[in-house]
Amino acid sequence: MSSSTVFEKLEHDIEKHGWHVLSVLRKESPSFSYTIGFQETLKHPEILMSGLRTELMHKLLNNIGNLIKKGYTFNDGDTCNEVIKGYPVKFLSVSSHQVEEYFRAAVVHYGKDNFQALQCIWPDKDGNFQLETDVNQDILA
Structure with missing residues (x-):
């Protein structure tokens, strides 16, 4: 798929x-997926997940995204029991030096310093x- 087609679908x-949710498949390290549009439409940081x-x-x-639409807000250090049934997830701020590498399409969409990003990390089987x-999973904090 060409980059222009990807950005047309994204828009x-x-x-x-x-x-829009964009997934990046990798062989040498965990694949990841992230949102583009939360900042724009929900006034909420974009969110990335890794390793599933x-x-x-x-x-x-x-x-x-649907939780945010219902009024949930996630910030650095917050946990939520509503994302994965039976397990909490935790939200961490993505370090600025990781944003450009992991959120490439969002950087093109918004500009490098025009959005915030969180990572949603999931727990092991013991929580x-x-x-x-x-x-x-990669940890980008």
């Missing part, structure tokens, strides 16, 4: 749904959150 989805199946991350990011990157 269409933002206009129709309020946001892209289809699942797409669904979870859409769930987060513990990792604080550093491992083979399961």
